Amino acid sequence: MTSYAMTRVASGIRMLLAAFALAAFAFFLIGPLLNLVLWSVAERWYTPYKLPVTFGTRYWEQVFRPTGDAMASLATSVWIAVLTVIVALALSIPAGYALARLKLPVRSLFMILFLLPQAFPSVAIYINVARVFYQIGINGTVFAVVLVHAAHGLVYSVWIAAAAFAAVDKDLELAARNIGASPLKTFTSVTLPLAAPGIVASGIFVFLESLDEFTGTFFVGVPQVTTLPLLLYNAAQGGNYQVASITALILLVPSVLFMLFIERFLRADVLAKVGS
Amino acid sequence: MSLSQRQLALLLIAPGFALVAALFLYPLCFSLVSAFTGPEGGFSLQAFAKAWELYSGDVVFTVVIVVASCLLTALLAIVIAGTLTLGENRYIVGTLRALYRWPLFIPFIVAAQCMRTFLAKNGLMNNSFVAMGLMEPLQAVSFLDWRGIIATFVWKQMPFVALLLAGALAALDRATLEAGRNLGASRLRVLVELALPQVMPQLLVALVLSFVTMLSVLSVPMMVAGSQPTMLTVDMAFRINAYGDYATANALGVITYLISAGAAIIYLKRGMAKEGTP
Amino acid sequence: MRILTLACSLAALIVASPLSAQTLNVASAGDQNMVDYVKDYLAPMFEKSHPGVKVVSVGTGPGDAGSQKIYEKLDAQKSAGAADFDVVVIHQKGAGLMVKEGLLAKYTGNVETSKLVSSATATNSLGADVGGFVIPMFQSQTALAYNADMLKAPPATYTELKDWAKKNPKQFGYNGIKGGMSGVSFVAGWVYAFGGDANKLIQGPYDAAEKTKWDAAFAELKDFNKSVVITPGNAGTLDMLNRGEIAIGPVWVDMFYSWQADGKLPPNMKLKLTAPGMPGQPMYYAVPEKSAQKKLAEEFIALATSPQVQADGIVKKFNWYPGIDAKHLEGKLDKAAWDKLFTDITPAELSQNGKPFPIAPYFNDILEGYEKKVAN
Numbered sequence: 001m002t003s004y005a006m007t008r009v010a011s012g013i014r015m016l017l018a019a020f021a022l023a024a025f026a027f028f029l030i031g032p033l034l035n036l037v038l039w040s041v042a043e044r045w046y047t048p049y050k051l052p053v054t055f056g057t058r059y060w061e062q063v064f065r066p067t068g069d070a071m072a073s074l075a076t077s078v079w080i081a082v083l084t085v086i087v088a089l090a091l092s093i094p095a096g097y098a099l100a101r102l103k104l105p106v107r108s109l110f111m112i113l114f115l116l117p118q119a120f121p122s123v124a125i126y127i128n129v130a131r132v133f134y135q136i137g138i139n140g141t142v143f144a145v146v147l148v149h150a151a152h153g154l155v156y157s158v159w160i161a162a163a164a165f166a167a168v169d170k171d172l173e174l175a176a177r178n179i180g181a182s183p184l185k186t187f188t189s190v191t192l193p194l195a196a197p198g199i200v201a202s203g204i205f206v207f208l209e210s211l212d213e214f215t216g217t218f219f220v221g222v223p224q225v226t227t228l229p230l231l232l233y234n235a236a237q238g239g240n241y242q243v244a245s246i247t248a249l250i251l252l253v254p255s256v257l258f259m260l261f262i263e264r265f266l267r268a269d270v271l272a273k274v275g276s
Numbered sequence: 277m278s279l280s281q282r283q284l285a286l287l288l289i290a291p292g293f294a295l296v297a298a299l300f301l302y303p304l305c306f307s308l309v310s311a312f313t314g315p316e317g318g319f320s321l322q323a324f325a326k327a328w329e330l331y332s333g334d335v336v337f338t339v340v341i342v343v344a345s346c347l348l349t350a351l352l353a354i355v356i357a358g359t360l361t362l363g364e365n366r367y368i369v370g371t372l373r374a375l376y377r378w379p380l381f382i383p384f385i386v387a388a389q390c391m392r393t394f395l396a397k398n399g400l401m402n403n404s405f406v407a408m409g410l411m412e413p414l415q416a417v418s419f420l421d422w423r424g425i426i427a428t429f430v431w432k433q434m435p436f437v438a439l440l441l442a443g444a445l446a447a448l449d450r451a452t453l454e455a456g457r458n459l460g461a462s463r464l465r466v467l468v469e470l471a472l473p474q475v476m477p478q479l480l481v482a483l484v485l486s487f488v489t490m491l492s493v494l495s496v497p498m499m500v501a502g503s504q505p506t507m508l509t510v511d512m513a514f515r516i517n518a519y520g521d522y523a524t525a526n527a528l529g530v531i532t533y534l535i536s537a538g539a540a541i542i543y544l545k546r547g548m549a550k551e552g553t554p
Numbered sequence: 555m556r557i558l559t560l561a562c563s564l565a566a567l568i569v570a571s572p573l574s575a576q577t578l579n580v581a582s583a584g585d586q587n588m589v590d591y592v593k594d595y596l597a598p599m600f601e602k603s604h605p606g607v608k609v610v611s612v613g614t615g616p617g618d619a620g621s622q623k624i625y626e627k628l629d630a631q632k633s634a635g636a637a638d639f640d641v642v643v644i645h646q647k648g649a650g651l652m653v654k655e656g657l658l659a660k661y662t663g664n665v666e667t668s669k670l671v672s673s674a675t676a677t678n679s680l681g682a683d684v685g686g687f688v689i690p691m692f693q694s695q696t697a698l699a700y701n702a703d704m705l706k707a708p709p710a711t712y713t714e715l716k717d718w719a720k721k722n723p724k725q726f727g728y729n730g731i732k733g734g735m736s737g738v739s740f741v742a743g744w745v746y747a748f749g750g751d752a753n754k755l756i757q758g759p760y761d762a763a764e765k766t767k768w769d770a771a772f773a774e775l776k777d778f779n780k781s782v783v784i785t786p787g788n789a790g791t792l793d794m795l796n797r798g799e800i801a802i803g804p805v806w807v808d809m810f811y812s813w814q815a816d817g818k819l820p821p822n823m824k825l826k827l828t829a830p831g832m833p834g835q836p837m838y839y840a841v842p843e844k845s846a847q848k849k850l851a852e853e854f855i856a857l858a859t860s861p862q863v864q865a866d867g868i869v870k871k872f873n874w875y876p877g878i879d880a881k882h883l884e885g886k887l888d889k890a891a892w893d894k895l896f897t898d899i900t901p902a903e904l905s906q907n908g909k910p911f912p913i914a915p916y917f918n919d920i921l922e923g924y925e926k927k928v929a930n
Contacts, residue, residue: 015365018365027404029431030375031394032379032387032394032400033378033382034400035394035399035400036386038400039393042817044818045817045818046798046817046818046820047796047798048798050403050407053817065594067593067597091292094291094292095288095291095293097288098284098286098288102281102284102285102288104282104285105286110289112544113293114292114296116296116301116533117296118489118492119491119492119540123513123626124303124307124310124516124525124526125303126303127303127629127630128302129303130627132298132302134633135634139634140638147295148299151296151300154295154296155485158292159481160440163478163481198443201440201443205436212383212385218614218623219627219630222614222638223579223581223610223612223638226612230613232383232385234585234613234614234616235586236388236389236499237385237499237789238616238809239585239790239792239793239809240585240586240816241389243586248386252382255380256381329926330922330925330926392793393793396793397799399797420786420790498733498787499786499789501786502730502733502786502790503784503929504779504784504929511732513732514731516622517617517618517619517622518732518738518921519918519922520651
């Protein structure tokens with residue numbers, strides 16, 4: 001009985017500690033975001049005040065003013081991000097499968113190759129890309145921006161897709177083949193569904209990467225294509241905190257929606273897997 | 277058979293390869309040429325000599341920042357993903373699951389901006405501590421230096437790594453982990469000795485991706501910390517904007533490349549060798 | 555099959571993009587307020603007088619980096635048919651470079667208002683001859699911003715500042731040279747003060763031996779840096795002033811006023827133009843050589859540099875010093891709005907201590923000297 005009580009007390013203390021750790025974690029995680037929200041409604045905020053001196057929606061009105069193009073830019077941003085995900089996945093599903101399952105010469109070289117666009121600070125690259133695009137006349141189109149974003153995000157989709165395919169149990173594929181499924185049928189009905197969560201996850205990152213991209217969009221898209229980060233970039237660099245915070249909060253909306261939707265998808269799949 | 281499989285593999289990877297080759301490798305060649313060309317034309321290592329002379333300190337600074345950020349990110353991500361998978365308290369797991377992914381959505385430039393008003397000497401963090409009575413106002417220090425950069429990187433990348441890791445852990449065979457628990461192993465031991473080794477490849481993938489991403493971010497070091505010392509991206513931008521000196525900027529780019537190639541090779545060696553090539 | 559659908563939808567996208575011919579694209583290197591100035595103030599006015607024309611305003615980021623992006627974009631388009639931008643708003647360094655590379659059109663002869671500008675900066679941009687290619691949009695100036703509550707008598711000269719900073723460690727902040735032009739300007743002012751002959755650096759001609767005279771100045775600056783805060787960027791300096799973490803630091807006057815208007819600086823912040831002087835520079839309106847809408851562009855710039863717009867938009871709305879000569883604004887502006895420009899810095903101080911930047915080769919020597927001898 002006493003030992004039971006002791007365990008209760010010990011687990012109570014552990015609970016308390018865990019709750020405290022969680023609270024601290026939440027503070028560091030949410031604090032900076034809270035800061036964003038505060039700035040978005042701060043009309044005046046300076047020393048020695050710890051909180052905004054006057055609150056108001058002046059800057060929200062400014063961002064959503066008739067001549068402002070925040071919403072149109074947001075729509076363009078999301079549209080580009082969705083197309084980028086489609087292009088990236090169309091390229092990376094076969095590539096990921098090849099990397100994970102097939103005998104590929106100089107395999108590691110290919111892996112590193114996809115990493116490269118992510119690693120090189122890219123102004124110098126985009127100037128030259130713009131040069132080429134001007135020559136073939138596609139600069140300033142959504143298509144051009146999508147291509148650039150896809151090349152940049154491809155590392156996420158290829159690497160993660162390769163890992164996802166590699167994680168699929170080969171015995172299941174063999175079993176499907178043994179009951180007479182064709183290789184293509186095996187791929188579409190066994191391998192792909194099992195790798196789907198990973199592939200969806202890779203899509204999320206391509207999406208976010210595209211939503212976040214500034215330099216490439218500037219060189220191959222501007223002025224015909226304007227995305228939200230282009231607005232954000234100026235405001236944030238120039239220290240216009242209110243406008244930058246509001247733009248950032250707007251950028252959060254599609255990401256959160258997208259994420260909620262994905263979350264549902266991922267969960268169902270994971271549950272299905274637990275049963276099998 | 278083996279030959280045709282090779283051909284199939286090359287065929288499948290070709291479209292992706294073509295995109296990267298056209299939009300990255302081809303333009304990269306111009307950068308490489310520029311980095312290895314002297315002021316009077318012809319092959320030269322002068323740009324590298326200059327890059328090293330002026331920015332050797334920043335090279336070290338960059339490597340230290342990025343490695344430290346990766347280690348901290350990995351540690352936090354393991355704790356989070358481990359709690360999510362093995363945690364027994366529904367409320368804690370639920371809260372954590374709802375919380376940890378938020379920074380993932382934030383573009384780097386916004387993260388940088390959040391952090392520079394959050395971590396400052398009289399920023400929201402210190403002000404909150406003072407208001408809660410945890411700290412005297414005079415003890416407040418500014419974190420807007422290397423610590424700020426690391427904090428921002430970890431804040432932004434931790435959800436990414438945790439997400440991948442949690443996904444990998446969730447896909448593990450529960451029975452093995454349960455068996456470990458039933459044999460009396462603590463959750464920490466189950467995590468470290470049973471679960472983690474199995475998801476090492478995914479962890480490494482996530483970390484290598486974070487590593488190269490951090491290396492190429494300009495806005496965070498530019499906006500969070502003063503410029504002495506600073507990261508290589510800032511130096512590159514400065515070289516171009518102030519002097520129009522593409523040669524040295526590209527040389528710095530090549531150095532950045534070598535650093536990330538190092539990380540990529542570690543990943544390829546350890547991760548893939550363990551998984552076994554098919 | 556999927557690839558095919560994808561290809562089709564992509565093909566449809568390429569076709570869907572072109573815009574109507576009557577679009578005037580204006581690219582501004584500068585802060586958001588400059589982009590908004592074009593978008594909200596100039597564009598509606600211009601669209602009203604030119605029915606059927608749509609003005610598109612894009613920003614390319616603050617500081618020389620913004621001008622550099624415009625340069626790179628125009629340069630990438632060299633061999634293409636027409637340029638993406640019809641009007642560009644650029645810094646001095648960018649202007650010199652773009653004129654040298656033949657990317658800008660000689661247009662000021664077609665614009666009447668160019669006769670209203672007599673300042674040297676209209677033809678001389680850091681030693682480069684830009685006459686005919688540019689008209690100043692506004693003139694800006696760096697100065698020290700200080701919190702009058704924390705600091706009653708601000709240092710009046712660089713020498714006083716040096717001593718003051720030593721006595722008040724970590725109370726002065728500037729952003730080095732990589733974080734934006736206000737720090738660069740402070741360093742240039744330092745060299746003017748302690749490195750010998752400022753006029754020689756401003757007027758040229760260039761003499762490579764000159765930089766050897768700055769070693770002592772740089773050594774002192776390195777020592778000075780030990781007792782100051784290096785802030786993250788132009789905005790970073792203002793930011794620390796906002797939170798009261800530093801008491802004084804160099805800022806752009808136009809940024810200072812817009813931050814104050816946005817409620818991000820305490821009301822008791824003031825400006826001080828330290829002797830022997832700190833640099834300022836104009837922003838220029840220019841027209842790319844390959845613009846397809848040169849005539850429209852010229853009409854746009856004529857509107858933007860007209861006395862009424864300069865009075866209402868530049869001076870009254872933003873507290874920028876006008877780009878055209880001040881005498882042409884007489885009668886267009888009430889006295890209060892004009893005087894507000896000179897609340898902290900009098901016209902006499904401005905003309906005495908407001909200096910141009912050094913000519914480009916000296917400018918680069920100063921930056922590189924700083925990198926080698928101060929930062930490293």
